[in-house]
Amino acid sequence: MSTKVLIIDDEPISRRITKNFLSQIEGYEVVGEAADAQVGFTEIVQKEVDLIFLDIEMPEISGLDFLRSLAKPPKVIIISAHREYAIEGFDLNVVDYLLKPVSMERFKSAIEKFEALNTTNTIDFKKVLGDYLFIRADRKHHKINFSEILYIESQADYLMIYSNNNTTWKTKETLSAIETKLPSTFIRIHRSFIVNMEHVKAFNRELVEIGGEELPVSKSFREVVVQFFEN
Known part of the structure; x- marks a missing residue:
């Protein structure tokens, strides 16, 4: 069964890059895209989302404020051009924090962390x-x-x-x-x-x-x- 992914980023180029990276990794399906947090919230409500790729600096509501507003958020990987929000991101239990521009190698590393959290066979506890x-x-x-x-x-x-x-x-x-x-x-x-x-x-x-x-x-x-x- 595919992992259902939502991409929330106000930059179309960044969304395309994320989609391209995911197309090279088996088992991931992009079920929605959003250019702002409000549309992203609607996508989460309407669709079963397993993983969100989330930008931080967006119109109206920042990615971190959006994440704080979710009672039971899916797993989240942040993709941002701003290093200074990393600690806040990890305090919100994000899977990983990627800095733009993101390499394919670094992207795969984040996916591996996500899979480790969701595959019971990889957990020693x-x-x-x-x-x-x-x-x-x-x-x-x-x-x-x-x-x-x-x-x-x-x-x-x-x-x-x-x-x-x-x-x-x-x-x-x-x-x-x-x-x-x-x-x-x-x-x-x-x-x-x-x-x-x-x-x-x-x-x-x-x-x-x-x-x-x-x-x-x-x-x-x-x-x-x-x-x-x-x-």
């Missing part, structure tokens, strides 16, 4: 029961109880998992993939950190103290952290 995960590290499969985990840190293509018994595991995975497999006591506080709120010693709107470390809370996740404790 497996939620076997409600209390633990198996992860692959050091050529072994390790059983980790959720209650042991202090926090998880993203380092490029790897994750560092820190436990309350001073054990650390390094495994090849993405933060977005593991986030879907964790129980509700785990909260994402930053594009690079997920914490087990049961182990949090103190917090404010900028920092979470856990395991003797102070981890940053990014602007996009501040209200989530505050609401967790208020509830």
Whole structure:
């Protein structure tokens, strides 16, 4: 079954380039195009969209504001000429952030990241029961109880998992993939950190103290952290 793609970009040339790249990759179907966010929203409502290629600077509504407005957005790959929005993009859990002009090699790399998030066979994390995960590290499969985990840190293509018994595991995975497999006591506080709120010693709107470390809370996740404790 093909992956259904929507392209939202106010530049016709950029839309054509994206379509051309996708035509060279098997299994992708462009089901819609939009030159602005309002038309893009209509396309999402009317069609089943699996992946959006999204520009940022567009008329009326920016790509980032458009993304924030979606309650349950599809996966998103940003294509922009502006490097300065990258952190905000990743804070919104985009799959990848491509800078124009985009090479075919870089485009394929973004597609591979998308496929890794959507193909269960490529994910080493497996939620076997409600209390633990198996992860692959050091050529072994390790059983980790959720209650042991202090926090998880993203380092490029790897994750560092820190436990309350001073054990650390390094495994090849993405933060977005593991986030879907964790129980509700785990909260994402930053594009690079997920914490087990049961182990949090103190917090404010900028920092979470856990395991003797102070981890940053990014602007996009501040209200989530505050609401967790208020509830």
